[in-house]
Amino acid sequence: MASLRRAAPLVFPAVSRHTATVIFIHGLGDTGNGWADAVQMWQRKHRLDEVKFVLPNARIMPITVNQGYPMPAWFDVKSLGPTAGGTLDARSRQEDEAGILESRAYLYSLIQQEVSDGISSDRIVLGGFSQGGAMSIFSGLTAPFKLGGIVGLSSWMLLSHKFKEFVPESNPNKETPIFMGHGDIDQLVLYEWGLATEQKLKEFGYDVKLETYEGMQHSACMEEFDDVESFLVSRLASGNA
Numbered sequence: 001m002a003s004l005r006r007a008a009p010l011v012f013p014a015v016s017r018h019t020a021t022v023i024f025i026h027g028l029g030d031t032g033n034g035w036a037d038a039v040q041m042w043q044r045k046h047r048l049d050e051v052k053f054v055l056p057n058a059r060i061m062p063i064t065v066n067q068g069y070p071m072p073a074w075f076d077v078k079s080l081g082p083t084a085g086g087t088l089d090a091r092s093r094q095e096d097e098a099g100i101l102e103s104r105a106y107l108y109s110l111i112q113q114e115v116s117d118g119i120s121s122d123r124i125v126l127g128g129f130s131q132g133g134a135m136s137i138f139s140g141l142t143a144p145f146k147l148g149g150i151v152g153l154s155s156w157m158l159l160s161h162k163f164k165e166f167v168p169e170s171n172p173n174k175e176t177p178i179f180m181g182h183g184d185i186d187q188l189v190l191y192e193w194g195l196a197t198e199q200k201l202k203e204f205g206y207d208v209k210l211e212t213y214e215g216m217q218h219s220a221c222m223e224e225f226d227d228v229e230s231f232l233v234s235r236l237a238s239g240n241a
Contacts, residue, residue, distance in 0.1 A: 006106075007031070007057040009032055009057060009110065010033055010036060010054075010055040011053070011054055011055070012054075014049065014051055015043065015046065015049035016049040016050055018051075018052050018119070020051045020052070020124065020125075020236040021052045021114045021119050021123070022048075022052070022053050022054070022125045022232060022236070023110055023111065023126050024053065024054070024127045024128055024129075024151075025074070025107070025126075025127065025128030025133070025135050025136055026055065026056075026072070026129060027129045027131045028071065029072060030072060031057050031058075031072055032056055033055070038220070038225060039055065041225055041229075042228070045229070047233045047237055048229070048232055048233060050236070051236050052114075052119075054110060054114075056107070058073050058074045058131075059072070060072055061073050061099070062076070063076060063077055064076055064077060065077045065078065073099075074131045074132065074134075074135050075095070075096040075100045075102075075103060075131070075135075076096035077096075077131075079094055100158055103135055104139045104142070107126065111126070111145070115145075121146055122146045123236060124147055124148055125148050125235055126139060126140045126147055126149075126151070127149075127152070127179075127228070128155070129220065130153070130155055130218065131155075132155075133151070133152035133153045133154060133180075134152065134157070135158070136152050136155070137150060137155060137201075138158040138159065140176065140178075141167060141173050141178075142166040142167050143172065143173060146173060146176065149176060149177050149179070149231065149235040150176060150179070151179045151180075151181075151231065152178065152180045153180070154181070154194070154218055154219075155180070155189060156189055156194065156197050157193075157196075157197040160200060173206075174205060174206065175207055176206075177207050177208075177209075178201065178206060178208040178209070179209060179211070179228065180194060180197070180210040181211045181213060181220075182195075182210060182211075182212060182216075183212075183213045183215070183216025183221075184212050184216065185216065187217055187218060188218040189218060191212075194210055198210040
């Protein structure tokens with residue numbers, strides 16, 4: 001089926017000896033190439049020369065909120081904005097659980113490939129924007145292996161009404177730092193969802209910090225790019241691991 005075809009990830013090799021990897025996941029309707037400029041910006045200051053960047057591509061699928069029009073997506077989106085009840089849990093009951101779990105398995109295969117190539121999983125950061133950020137938070141915190149960090153930009157918590165069911169008993173990422181960034185006038189993934197996600201993750205005992213970007217819509221800004229770079233340096237630069 002054409003809908004099952006997936007383009008290979010876009011890869012930016014480490015500038016020097018490869019000791020760490022960032023897997024950064026695009027949002028709905030985008031491709032890995034959409035974040036190529038960001039990666040080149042993060043590499044420009046040579047603070048992450050030992051880091052390989054992997055930008056995976058979602059497969060093409062019909063999206064319910066777009067009248068079934070097919071586009072690159074990590075899972076189907078059945079509603080946007082607040083749902084009845086106005087809570088994360090109310091929204092998550094409408095989510096495409098099968099699609100989320102399928103994409104999580106694919107992301108895990110990318111991580112396993114890095115591990116097979118000699119990179120310890122705790123030298124791997126999983127991050128993303130919007131759908132990709134939601135996948136990063138969910139996949140990272142429910143992973144059966146320890147990661148170096150998690151980044152979720154303009155994102156939210158997937159399957160929040162049953163999230164704990166997916167967390168391994170050993171909970172290897174209980175102390176893994178999570179960086180979240182969100183614009184306070186985001187019209188697609190509402191700022192309230194980001195705040196609610198941070199609150200719920202803190203209630204679960206996770207090490208999460210949400211940075212707010214005033215006047216930013218559903219996008220990214222230079223200040224946020226710099227904050228992500230600083231987070232990556234803190235987690236992956238030589239001597240910081």
